Amino acid sequence: xxxxxxxxxxxxxxxxxxxxxxxxxxxxxxxxxxxxxxxxxxxxxxxxxxxxxxxxxxxxxxxxxxxxxxxxxxxxxxxxxxxxxxxxxxxxxxxxxxxxxxxxxxxxxxxxxxxxxxxxxxxxxxxxxxxxxxxxxxxxxxxxxxxxxxxxxxxxxxxxxxxxxxxxxxxxxxxxxxxxxxxxxxxxxxxxxxxxxxxxxxxxxxxxxxxxxxxxxxxxxxxxxxxxxxxxxxxxxxxxxxxxxxxxxxxxxxxxxxxxxxxxxxxxxxxxxxxxxxxxxxxxxxxxxxxxxxxxxxxxxxxxxxxxxxxxxxxxxxxxxxxxxxxxxxxxxxxxxxxxxxx
Amino acid sequence: xxxxxxxxxxxxxxxxxxxxxxxxxxxxxxxxxxxxxxxxxxxxxxxxxxxxxxxxxxxxxxxxxxxxxxxxxxxxxxxxxxxxxxxxxxxxxxxxxxxxxxxxxxxxxxxxxxxxxxxxxxxxxxxxxxxxxxxxxxxxxxxxxxxxxxxxxxxxxxxxxxxxxxxxxxxxxxxxxxxxxxxxxxxxxxxxxxxxxxxxxxxxxxxxxxxxxxxxxxxxxxxxxxxxxxxxxxxxxxxxxxxxxxxxxxxxxxxxxxxxxxxxxxxxxxxxxxxxxxxxxxxxxxxxxxxxxxxxxxxxxxxxxxxxxxxxxxxxxxxxxxxxxxxxxxxxx
Numbered sequence: 001x002x003x004x005x006x007x008x009x010x011x012x013x014x015x016x017x018x019x020x021x022x023x024x025x026x027x028x029x030x031x032x033x034x035x036x037x038x039x040x041x042x043x044x045x046x047x048x049x050x051x052x053x054x055x056x057x058x059x060x061x062x063x064x065x066x067x068x069x070x071x072x073x074x075x076x077x078x079x080x081x082x083x084x085x086x087x088x089x090x091x092x093x094x095x096x097x098x099x100x101x102x103x104x105x106x107x108x109x110x111x112x113x114x115x116x117x118x119x120x121x122x123x124x125x126x127x128x129x130x131x132x133x134x135x136x137x138x139x140x141x142x143x144x145x146x147x148x149x150x151x152x153x154x155x156x157x158x159x160x161x162x163x164x165x166x167x168x169x170x171x172x173x174x175x176x177x178x179x180x181x182x183x184x185x186x187x188x189x190x191x192x193x194x195x196x197x198x199x200x201x202x203x204x205x206x207x208x209x210x211x212x213x214x215x216x217x218x219x220x221x222x223x224x225x226x227x228x229x230x231x232x233x234x235x236x237x238x239x240x241x242x243x244x245x246x247x248x249x250x251x252x253x254x255x256x257x258x259x260x261x262x263x264x265x266x267x268x269x270x271x272x273x274x275x276x277x278x279x280x281x282x283x284x285x286x287x288x289x290x291x292x293x294x295x296x297x298x299x300x301x302x303x304x305x306x307x308x309x310x311x312x313x314x315x316x317x318x319x320x321x322x323x324x325x326x327x328x329x330x331x332x333x334x335x336x337x338x339x340x341x342x343x
Numbered sequence: 344x345x346x347x348x349x350x351x352x353x354x355x356x357x358x359x360x361x362x363x364x365x366x367x368x369x370x371x372x373x374x375x376x377x378x379x380x381x382x383x384x385x386x387x388x389x390x391x392x393x394x395x396x397x398x399x400x401x402x403x404x405x406x407x408x409x410x411x412x413x414x415x416x417x418x419x420x421x422x423x424x425x426x427x428x429x430x431x432x433x434x435x436x437x438x439x440x441x442x443x444x445x446x447x448x449x450x451x452x453x454x455x456x457x458x459x460x461x462x463x464x465x466x467x468x469x470x471x472x473x474x475x476x477x478x479x480x481x482x483x484x485x486x487x488x489x490x491x492x493x494x495x496x497x498x499x500x501x502x503x504x505x506x507x508x509x510x511x512x513x514x515x516x517x518x519x520x521x522x523x524x525x526x527x528x529x530x531x532x533x534x535x536x537x538x539x540x541x542x543x544x545x546x547x548x549x550x551x552x553x554x555x556x557x558x559x560x561x562x563x564x565x566x567x568x569x570x571x572x573x574x575x576x577x578x579x580x581x582x583x584x585x586x587x588x589x590x591x592x593x594x595x596x597x598x599x600x601x602x603x604x605x606x607x608x609x610x611x612x613x614x615x616x617x618x619x620x621x622x623x624x625x626x627x628x629x630x631x632x633x634x635x636x637x638x639x640x641x642x643x644x645x646x647x648x649x650x651x652x653x654x655x656x657x658x659x660x661x662x663x664x665x666x667x668x669x670x671x672x673x674x675x676x
Contacts, residue, residue, distance in 0.1 A: 069530035176618045206385040207557055211601035211614035233530065240603035240612065263608065277535035278605050279560025283583045285606060286564040293539050294532045297500040 020059035023195060024081070024226050027088035031073075031080045035302060043044070048302045050076040051263055052251035053090070063221065063228040065242030065338070067235055067274075071298055073251040074231045078197040081229070082114055083107055084331045094195070106267035115188040119200035121180035125172040131158070131183055132168035138190040157186040164214060185216065189224070198231045201235065214241055235278045239263050244334075246270045250301055250309040253328065257335035267337040270310050308340065316341060344375040347518060347551050348397075353411035357388075358404065362623040366392040368575040369410065376518070379545065379552040380543075381566030381583070383559060383598070387619055390555050394479045394521050396421075399428045412415045416518070418582055434464040437512035441518035441524035443504035447496040453480070453507050456490035457514055464515045479510040483540060502533035506540070513544060526561060538565060548601060559598060571595045574620050574630035577649055581659040591652045591661040591668075593635045629664065637670040 012089050020186040032047040034248045058064045066074045079085050081092050081141040082275045085100055085144055093115065102110065107131050115138075118124035125134055135154045139145060145153065155165040161182040164227040174181055181201060198217065202210040218241065220226060238245055239259055246256040247270065255268040268273045280286055294313045299305055318340055351371050357364040366514060367389040374380055384390040395401050396408045399420065413420040420431065431437075440446040450457055456471035457479060468474065473492070480488035483506040486641065498502055505525065512520055522541070526534040542565065545552060556562050562569055570580040571592065579592035583663040590596045597615040604610070617634040629635070641664045649662040661667075 001604075014406065069532060087408065177616060206560075206619070207598055208385060208601055208615035211612040212616075214603075215612060227670075235531070236603040236605045236608075239605060239608045259608075263605070273532055275605065279530040279534075279538075279558065279564050280560035280604060281563050281599060281602055282587055282604075282606075283563040283566075286560075291535055293535055294616060297502055297533070298530075303501055 008084075020061065021022075022057045023059040023060045023095060024229075025064075025091070025093040026077075026081060027055050027091045027093075029080060030088040030093060031085055032088045046302055048300075049251050049304060051080060052299055052301075052304075054248070054251070054253050056232075056246055056253065056256060056290070057166050058195075058206070058227060058229060060227055061221075061225055061229050062244065063242045065238040065245040066229060066231045066248060067233060067238050067245060068248035069233060069274075069298060070249040071250075071301060073301070074248050075199050076201050078116070078229055078231050082116060082197055084116075086129075099324045108142075112196070113193050114195045115191065116194040116197045116199060117184050118187050118202045118281050120204050121177050122172075122182055125180055126185055127172050130169050130171050131175075134172070134183060135186045135190055138187060142191060143189065153190065154186075157189055158208065160189065160220070161186045162212075177205050178212055181205060181213050182216065185213075185220070189220070192224075193226070195227045195229070197231070199231045200233070201230075203232065203234065210237070217241070235274060247274065250299065250304050252309060252338065253336075254310065254339070255337045256328075257332075259298075261332070261335050265332075265335070267331055267342045268315050268336070268339045269311075269341070271337075273315070308338075310339075346373055346376065347376045347378075347410075347416065348374040348412040350374075350393075350397070350562055351412040351414070353393060353396055353413065354409050355401060355406060356409050364622045365395060365625045366406075366575055366622060368625065370572075370575075370577050372570065372577065372580065374519070374551055374553070377549050377551055379565060380551065380556060381569040382553060383557065383562050383569060384570060384572035385619055386555055387574075387622060388572040388606070390454040390561045390572045391523050392575075393572070394438070394523055394555055395555060398432060398436065398521065399423075399425075400438075430464070433517075434515040435517055436519045437515070438521040438522065439505070439508045439512045439525045440524065441527050443501065443508045443528075444496065446508060447504060449496055451500065452493050452495055457492075457507075457511050460511065460514050469517065475514070476510075479514055480507065482513075482544070483507070483510045484536075485510075490516035501529055502536060503535075505529060505537055509537070509541065509544070511668045513548065513550075514588050516548060517550055519551045519553070521556045524557070525554075527556065527558070531663050534561070541565070559587075559602060562584045571598075576625065576630060576646075576662060578631065578661075578663070579647070579661045581661075582656060585656045585659045589652075589659065590657065591655065593637050593665070593667060593670075594631045594632075595597050596667060596671075597636075599632070629662075637665045637667065639665060 010287045030053055031051040032049050034044045035046040036042040037045040054077055056175050068074045080087050087100045132154050135157055136150045139150045142211045158165045161184050201206055202213050232244055242259050245259050245262045246253045249270050266275055276292045299312055307323045308321040308326050311317050319342055326338045326340045328336050331337050331342050353367055353371045354369050355367040357366055362414055382390045397413050408421055428557045441467055454476050457476040461467045461472040461475055466640050477488045477492055485491055526537050554565050568582045569583050569586045571578050573594050578593045598612040601615055629642040629647055647662045647664045649660045650661045652661050
């Protein structure tokens with residue numbers, strides 16, 4: 001059993017379900033946060049298994065979606081890939097280079113290629129820096145260009161994200177949420193990265209502004225050939241923007257497939273419940289929908305259930321779900337699911 | 344159906360150091376008994392301020408309801424003295440908020456917070472109130488209610504806190520429940536649980552609801568009537584099917600076009616250009632004109648009133664000078 005699981009993991013990582021060069025390769029990635037106890041002498045009494053064995057590949061030019069509810073480990077996965085957290089175990093390869101054991105200087109050089117866009121445009125911009133300084137900072141840190149070149153680059157980037165270059169001397173508080181998110185995108189683009197982790201980039205924005213930012217991200221991807229890891233909880237938006245999607249639950253990927261396939265033919269009961277819970281803005285469609293209402297709450301990742309980690313809420317649970325952890329298997333070409341029901 | 348509440352020309356302003364904020368600008372509507380009214384709008388549209396105005400919860404200063412009436416079962420709530428309004432709040436009209444963590448008192452047990460209202464409004468003694476509180480918690484689906492009643496809010500998960508808030512809101516059998524973004528902070532599967540619960544309770548208790556949300560999907564699933572707000576005005580109001588099928592205001596249309604739909608994934612998103620207006624000026628033109636794809640000269644001169652739409656459902660109202668049906672045909676060629 002254990003052997004089969006271990007075989008399945010690298011097999012899944014190698015799987016690329018189509019053409020294109022693999023840009024990022026994540027294999028059996030784990031990130032556990034220690035829980036300490038004691039006042040004077042601290043000792044570790046447990047661990048929050050935020051990410052607990054996640055494997056996937058992202059191809060160049062692709063948008064890969066990571067969805068799940070709060071606490072499922074999707075943001076931690078994104079941050080661990082960028083080495084903002086040290087991985088507990090597992091491997092992250094970017095263009096074939098293993099990132100988890102790089103020194104800080106080497107990692108810093110790698111960061112030119114991989115950037116991040118954050119969720120909260122109010123917290124992610126330094127309020128004491130003007131826009132020009134915010135966008136130029138990555139250039140300064142990496143010693144790119146002289147002052148004149150940097151100024152030109154900032155003006156170019158502002159234009160690129162749909163802001164007037166004239167705003168360069170303004171401060172973040174003078175902008176709306178959508179505009180701030182554009183500034184965050186310009187900063188992420190400053191070093192011409194190949195790969196961007198978008199961590200819930202639109203969930204703090206108003207509905208009418210969300211579409212503006214999503215369309216901007218799509219246009220930039222086409223123009224600059226970017227690769228995105230798109231982390232979100234809004235399943236309709238993920239379907240709209242992503243080529244492939246992985247669904248996470250309690251630190252694990254429970255299902256992964258091409259976007260079309262995942263939404264039309266979900267296999268895992270959690271994916272099914274998640275999809276049926278998304279409200280559709282059409283009252284007639286809404287009235288006819290059959291909802292799978294999950295009982296209870298997400299278990300604590302410090303103390304995940306034995307067996308399948310979804311067994312406490314699963315509407316179609318079997319007896320062996322309580323004892324055996326299902327391995328993730330390829331149920332159709334490029335479609336992976338971890339459930340005893342689908343074998 | 345009989346009228347439960349009539350809002351007439353409700354106007355709320357905030358007088359701040361940076362100028363007057365025109366938050367709600369003379370809105371009027373009727374809510375019937377047992378009806379669920381969905382109120383949709385973005386941040387700053389005045390949807391929450393309108394609810395706080397009805398409840399008499401506008402912080403003053405800087406805020407003030409400067410004009411209007413809220414006739415609830417024959418009385419104008421805005422003219423009620425404070426002590427009488429306190430008897431209405433919680434007993435006849437209850438409210439649940441977005442963030443159940445900040446709206447529950449962290450140093451009181453869940454049970455104490457529910458029994459407080461029961462003892463105050465229904466004159467129950469402690470034991471009666473406690474029994475009733477256990478019943479209420481069980482009704483909203485909290486397992487082991489007899490034990491959990493002595494828990495503090497931090498011992499509850501987000502979904503359970505919102506259930507406790509609902510139990511508290513329903514404790515005195517209100518005629519009207521106002522829910523302000525009640526599921527926004529919750530995950531989709533928990534949101535589905537709460538909406539399912541609210542629908543069942545609404546049927547059982549026969550109360551009216553005002554469901555405030557920015558999510559057109561949630562509103563579609565729960566409302567009888569929907570009202571869209573923009574810049575402190577109602578810009579469109581219609582029975583739920585009409586609003587989504589026969590949309591007549593360019594803003595509503597813009598919102599629907601900018602939403603991705605799970606059942607229609609390949610339609611490109613058309614965002615609304617620009618950003619919401621500065622609320623520190625009372626517009627003399629249509630407040631949506633600067634962002635409107637169909638704006639004509641008249642839109643820049645006069646703010647359109649909310650009127651019945653041409654050739655539509657008799658209860659379908661919109662505030663727009665343009666016939667959107669015709670304008671869309673012209674745009675589409």
